[in-house]
Amino acid sequence: MSRATQTALVRDDRTVYEAVAGSAVGVSGVAFALGLAALLDVVAIDESVAGIELSVAFGVLLLALGTAVVGFGVTSRLAYVDTNPQPSAGIVAAVAFTAVWFAAGAVAAGAWGLGTVGRLGAGAVLGGIGFATTAFPREDIGSTAPAGAIAGLFGLLLGGGVVGPGWEQVLTGYNATLFGDTVVPVVVLFASLVTGWSAAKAYGGFGARGRNVGAYVLIYLVVGSILTVLVGLVAFVTVKGLPGLFNGFDVGGAGLVRWPFLTNGAGLLADIAGVFPALMGTIWLVVGAVLFAVPTGVGAAVFLSEYAEQGRFTGAVEVATNGLWSTPSIVFGLFGAAFLIPRFGNQKSLIAGMLTLGFMLLPLVLITSREAILAVPDDYRDASAALGVSKWQTIRSVVLPAAIPGVTTGVILGVGRIAGETAPILLTMGGGVLPARSAAPDVLGGFRLSASPPFVSNPALLEATSALPYQLYALITAGLSGNIRNPQEYAWGLALTLLLVVLVFYAIGIATRYYFRRKLHQ
Amino acid sequence: MVLVSMGSLLTAFVGFLLASPWTAVPLAAFLIATGYGWARHQALVARAVTFAMTTVTLLTLGLIVVFIFAESIPAFRYETASVFGVSVPGLGMFTQARWDAVSEPVRYSLLPMVHGTVMVTTIATLVAAPLGVAAALFIAEIAPPRVRELVKPGIEVLAGIPSIVYGFIGFTVINPWAGDAFALNGGSTYLFVGIVVGLMALPTVVSVAEDALTSVPDVMKNGSLALGATDWQSMTSITLPAAFSGVSAAVLLGVGRAIGETMAATVMLAGVPRISEPLVNVFYGYETLTSLIARGYGSANGVHESALFAAGVVLFVTVLCLSIGSQYIEARMRRRLGGVE
Numbered sequence: 017m018s019r020a021t022q023t024a025l026v027r028d029d030r031t032v033y034e035a036v037a038g039s040a041v042g043v044s045g046v047a048f049a050l051g052l053a054a055l056l057d058v059v060a061i062d063e064s065v066a067g068i069e070l071s072v073a074f075g076v077l078l079l080a081l082g083t084a085v086v087g088f089g090v091t092s093r094l095a096y097v098d099t100n101p102q103p104s105a106g107i108v109a110a111v112a113f114t115a116v117w118f119a120a121g122a123v124a125a126g127a128w129g130l131g132t133v134g135r136l137g138a139g140a141v142l143g144g145i146g147f148a149t150t151a152f153p154r155e156d157i158g159s160t161a162p163a164g165a166i167a168g169l170f171g172l173l174l175g176g177g178v179v180g181p182g183w184e185q186v187l188t189g190y191n192a193t194l195f196g197d198t199v200v201p202v203v204v205l206f207a208s209l210v211t212g213w214s215a216a217k218a219y220g221g222f223g224a225r226g227r228n229v230g231a232y233v234l235i236y237l238v239v240g241s242i243l244t245v246l247v248g249l250v251a252f253v254t255v256k257g258l259p260g261l262f263n264g265f266d267v268g269g270a271g272l273v274r275w276p277f278l279t280n281g282a283g284l285l286a287d288i289a290g291v292f293p294a295l296m297g298t299i300w301l302v303v304g305a306v307l308f309a310v311p312t313g314v315g316a317a318v319f320l321s322e323y324a325e326q327g328r329f330t331g332a333v334e335v336a337t338n339g340l341w342s343t344p345s346i347v348f349g350l351f352g353a354a355f356l357i358p359r360f361g362n363q364k365s366l367i368a369g370m371l372t373l374g375f376m377l378l379p380l381v382l383i384t385s386r387e388a389i390l391a392v393p394d395d396y397r398d399a400s401a402a403l404g405v406s407k408w409q410t411i412r413s414v415v416l417p418a419a420i421p422g423v424t425t426g427v428i429l430g431v432g433r434i435a436g437e438t439a440p441i442l443l444t445m446g447g448g449v450l451p452a453r454s455a456a457p458d459v460l461g462g463f464r465l466s467a468s469p470p471f472v473s474n475p476a477l478l479e480a481t482s483a484l485p486y487q488l489y490a491l492i493t494a495g496l497s498g499n500i501r502n503p504q505e506y507a508w509g510l511a512l513t514l515l516l517v518v519l520v521f522y523a524i525g526i527a528t529r530y531y532f533r534r535k536l537h538q
Numbered sequence: 539m540v541l542v543s544m545g546s547l548l549t550a551f552v553g554f555l556l557a558s559p560w561t562a563v564p565l566a567a568f569l570i571a572t573g574y575g576w577a578r579h580q581a582l583v584a585r586a587v588t589f590a591m592t593t594v595t596l597l598t599l600g601l602i603v604v605f606i607f608a609e610s611i612p613a614f615r616y617e618t619a620s621v622f623g624v625s626v627p628g629l630g631m632f633t634q635a636r637w638d639a640v641s642e643p644v645r646y647s648l649l650p651m652v653h654g655t656v657m658v659t660t661i662a663t664l665v666a667a668p669l670g671v672a673a674a675l676f677i678a679e680i681a682p683p684r685v686r687e688l689v690k691p692g693i694e695v696l697a698g699i700p701s702i703v704y705g706f707i708g709f710t711v712i713n714p715w716a717g718d719a720f721a722l723n724g725g726s727t728y729l730f731v732g733i734v735v736g737l738m739a740l741p742t743v744v745s746v747a748e749d750a751l752t753s754v755p756d757v758m759k760n761g762s763l764a765l766g767a768t769d770w771q772s773m774t775s776i777t778l779p780a781a782f783s784g785v786s787a788a789v790l791l792g793v794g795r796a797i798g799e800t801m802a803a804t805v806m807l808a809g810v811p812r813i814s815e816p817l818v819n820v821f822y823g824y825e826t827l828t829s830l831i832a833r834g835y836g837s838a839n840g841v842h843e844s845a846l847f848a849a850g851v852v853l854f855v856t857v858l859c860l861s862i863g864s865q866y867i868e869a870r871m872r873r874r875l876g877g878v879e
Contacts, residue, residue, distance in 0.1 A: 192821040193721035228770035235680060238672040239689060245737065246696050252711075253703065315591035323585055324592070333592055335865060336599045342791060342861040343854060344798025346828045347602065350850040353835070354605040359557045375598050382595060408581035429694070436700025439800040439828070443835050485702045485801075492709055492805050511706050515699065522698045526691045 033088075033097040037219035040084050041233065044212030047077055048237075051204035061200045062181035071200045075175025078204065081211040082168030088218035089160030093153075100223035105158030110151040113162040116210075117146030120166065127185070156222050159230075163214035167207040174200060209237075253508070253515050260502075260509020264288040277509055281453025282500055289500040291510055293456040297366070297447065297483035298517065300457055302435055304370025305377050310427055313381030320382075321389045322411050341379040348376050349443035357444060360478055366457055367477040369445030373434045380433065384426020388419040421532035425525050432521030436514060438485040447482030449490040450498050457481050484514040540579070540586045543571035547590060606854060610847035612840075617646055631848065637811035639834075639842040646845035648852060650811045654728065654826040655797060661732025661820065662739055662796035667789045669736075670743025674788070677744070678751035679773055690748075697741030705805035708734050713806055726808040726823035734806070735799045743792035750784020750868075751777055753875065783871035787864035794860040797827075798853060804829040827853050 053059050054070070061071040068076075092099040104110075121142030122135040130138065149165075150158045173179045183196035213230045220229030264276040264287075280290030316333070324330050352372030360368050392415050400410040448455060457476045482490075491498070491507045500506055549564035575583035617630030632652075636645040673693065677686055712734070713725030720727075754777050762772040778785065807823045811830065814822035825833075827849045834846055 187821070189816060190819050190821050191723055195719065195721070198719045224768045224771050228768040231770045232680065235672045235676050238669050239676045239681075242669065242673055242696070242740070243689065243692055246692055249699060249707070250695075252707070312591045312594050315588040316595060319585070319588035319592045323588065333595055335862060336595050338865055339858050339861045340595060340599055342794045342798070342857055343602070344800065344828060344857055346798065346800040346831050347606065347850050347854045347857075349835075350606055350609075350831065350847060351602045354609045354847070355601060359554060378595060378598065406581060408584050411584075429698075432698050436698070436702065438700070438702040439832055442832055446836075485700055488702050488706060489801065489805070492706060496710075507706070511703050515703055518698050518700055519695065522691075522695050526694065 031097065033091065034219055034221075036084070037088055037215050040081060040088075040215035041212055041219060043077070044081060044208045044215060047074070047081070047204055047208035048212065050074070051201045051208060055198070055201035055205065060181075061197060069181065071174050071180045071196065072177065074200060074204050075171045075173065077171070078167045078207050078211075079171030079175055081208070081215075082164040082166070082171055084164075085160050085167065085211050085214045085218070086164035088215065089157045089164070092156035092218065092222065099156060099218075099221040100225065101155035101221075102223055103154060104152070105150050105155045106227075107151070109159055110147055113150040114143045114147040116166060117162065118143030120169070155226075156218075159217050159222070159226075160214050163210045167211045170203050170207045174203065179203070209234075212237075250515070250519075253512050256508040257510075257512025257515075260505040260507075261512050263505070263509065278513070281455065282450035282498075282506075289450070289506055290453075291484065291487065291513055292453050293451040294447075294482040294484045294487040294510070295513070295517075296456040297445075297481040298435060298485075298514075300366060300481070301369055301373055301441070301445075301483055302431055304367065305373035305434055306427070306431060308371060308374030309377035309381050309430075313378050314385045314423060316382050317385035317389055318411060318416070321386055322407070322415065337379045337382050340375075341383065344439075345376065345437050346439040346443070348372055349440040351375070352440060352444035363478070364444060364446035364480040365478045366445060366481040367474075369441045369481070369483070370477075372440045372444045373437060376437065376440060377430050377434050380430035381423075381427055384430070385419070385423045388422025388426065389415060391422060392418040421528065425529040425532070428521055428525035428528060432518050432525060435521060436485055436518045438489050441483055441486050442489060445483065445486065446480035447486055447490075448480075449487070449494050450500060451482045451487075455482065484510065484517065488514060540575060540582055543568055543575055543583065544586055544590065546571060602854070606847055606850050610844055610851050613646055613844035613848040616841050616844075628848070631845075635813055639838070639845070644841075646841070646848070647811075648827070648845075648849055650813045651825050651827045651830050651849060652852070653813050653817070654803075654807070654824055655828070657728040657814075657818075657820065658732045658735055658799075658803060658826055659793060659796045661729060662736035662799075663789070663793055665733055665736025666739040666743050666792045666796065670740050670788065670792060671747055671785060673740075673744045674747035674751055674785070675773060675778075678748045679769065679777065693741050693744050696737075697745075699738075701738060701799060701801040702805070704734050704738060705802040708802055708806040720821060722821060724808055726806055727821050728814075728823045729820035731803050731806045731823055731826075732820070734802050735796050738799055738802065739792040739795040742795045743788045746788035746791055747781075747785045750781040750788060750871070753784065753872075754780045755875065780875065781871070783867040783874075787867045787871075790860050790864040790867070794857045794864075797860075798857055800828040800832050804832040809833050 050059070051074070054061050059070060061069070061074070063070045065073045091097055092101060118139040120139075122139035124142075125135040125138035128134075146162050149162050152158070153161070179196055179199060181196050181200075183199070185194045185199075187194065213234055216233040217226040217230040220226035261277050264274065266274050276288040277290045278295060279292050280288055281292055282289040320330055320333060349372065352368055352375075356368040356371055357364065396414050396418060397410055400414045401407075405413075457479070488507065488510050491503065491510065496503050496507055498506075546564040546567035550561055550568055553561035553564055572583060572587060611627075614628035614631075618625050618627045619630040619633050620626070621629060631646060631648045634645065635647050635649045636643070637647050637650055638645055673689075677690055677693075681689060708730065712730050715725075716722060716727055716730050717725030758776050758780060759772050762776045763769070767775070803826045807825055807829050809829065810824045812824050814824065830849055831846045834842070838846055
């Protein structure tokens, strides 16, 4: 334990061992990145690097990494360097390496043409060896030897050209074939992960500190990849969608902005097909859902946290709310179809979609509003009560204003979530694949009063209407075709519009939260 | 006044349930009564109205149960099978594996879809659980405040990307790539649907697990650090065990999300209700419970439509059980941590 503080404090006292182990971590990282690039077809594995094929180069790299990792373990075991290993590498590592070597054995036996029994046998033997080498020796051997061996094995396979660009393996019965193009990068990714972890442990001198470093390397990698995926996704949709979104966009002479993609319908008459009806549909959907869910949710939150005694009733409501929150969206769709549609003219309609999404939004609003109201300090309520203000007055003029930031944030994030929902409106709202501009709902102008029941009607609310996510789904099921000029470009533009609508809600929600939190801490 | 208002609201609700065209009358009466009451006895009316709003959640859950079950009864009747001489409605959905709504014999087995859902959910959990817990550890324990302020909203945004956009990318990019890379007959695979769905379930796991991790009292962590343990040791032997139930609740909720995920599966899968051969073949992609409903609903009628509701019932009950289970676990953890402090 004392060593942990030593190395942490004395930063520039790096031994050669640590430097080598550190660079092995770095090389593993480079190998990981290259493997990823090869998997995504950025580089081809039969490209030549410094005179040799990339896959052979990968093999050499893995072999070197494997040797180095085993070397770290041996050097430490023979006490050439001052490390702090524990008696065993631990049960987690042992199980992991057993699984890895079991898989390696089973695959190898399969490649040799052995049957199921042979595969299981070979897997069991190698898995057993893997378990024994990991669990029984001291930690420095246990966490390097199996790791180095697997990397070395893969290195030999790639470097020796056994698995390479032309390699392929038919998976009989699975109706699939493995090609070198996919297998080589995957193998490189996996092996570099293992060597990176192992080398990081060696860098930390094994023991508690080594495990710390090893785990941190993996966790940073995980978080890095999640963020990369996120940025990659958004960037990909943006790049693909921009041409469609800005098709025919220009800022006219009198300061007028022409944006046909957002203001046109998609009929035969429109010169540039646009998404106006679906955009209006989404806006009205959100408005309707908010009008239904926000007052209800906030009111319920007020009752639960201010009036109700904690007991059976509040418990039941809480369970029901959380249950509703995790109910699959398609089930809400079924519910809307069975409950709302027969009550609103027996056809898919805008109002059925609004209410279905309102039901989905309700638990989100309730949960966040309740949290916000509970977060208002009791001092506020006590001070107000001490002034002789009645309970309802306190709630109205003290509690609710203090809770508004939290409620707003929750509502905005919830709206972002339901604006992108497809499954419920697929069953309740419908609409055309490529609606013309005239199909856009005109809710405000649609109200009619009549002398016979139901007295108030609004044909715009009772018609099947398109919305952005639904239209994207309908386009996909129509095979990305239709009587518009460039359906592919149109669909990507539509996807980008939808993504932007949702992300804008999220950005506003997160910014609001950030703003109010800073204000609160001032 | 309150009685009039609540009474007319109840009448309006009953009228709506009965699909009566006169629903607007009691609704208007409610609005007038409440409006008048609001002006005269605000506190009383506010209390009554908020109470009515609170019952809406319970009511919604109840209505979902009633309506989905009611619609699925014909299918359960149709698929009655007898076991030990007792005929059990709905058993036939799980004792044979044929789903065919068109050609004779018309059978509605849910087994192929349950198999698909299990495959997708398993793969998704393998993706979402370890990555999600690692990311939650990072946000709750490792990241410096500045980085946390960046990563946390990032994960939230990941939750915000609409499922149909994932599905669209899967359909236009991943499916063709997979079909090419593995020489598949068509590109729909449980493997990649599972990975995509796992990515979508990830934010749920992260945010719930992070809540659980941060709710572990700092006293416990500091005590461990003061004894000379490394950060990682404190995490694995103090924070994670203390928050274990919360973290498993997070994983359960993530599983619930993965089971209920619809659009990506609908768009990426081939839509053949069949069980893949061999059972664990991840390179086939036929149908899940959710995609079955989404794909089939518009064109189905009669017993077929009812069978889709039956699939909804299976989904709903499974996810509700997961949700209640995770709530129970969380409540237990809160009690225990409360006792420790």
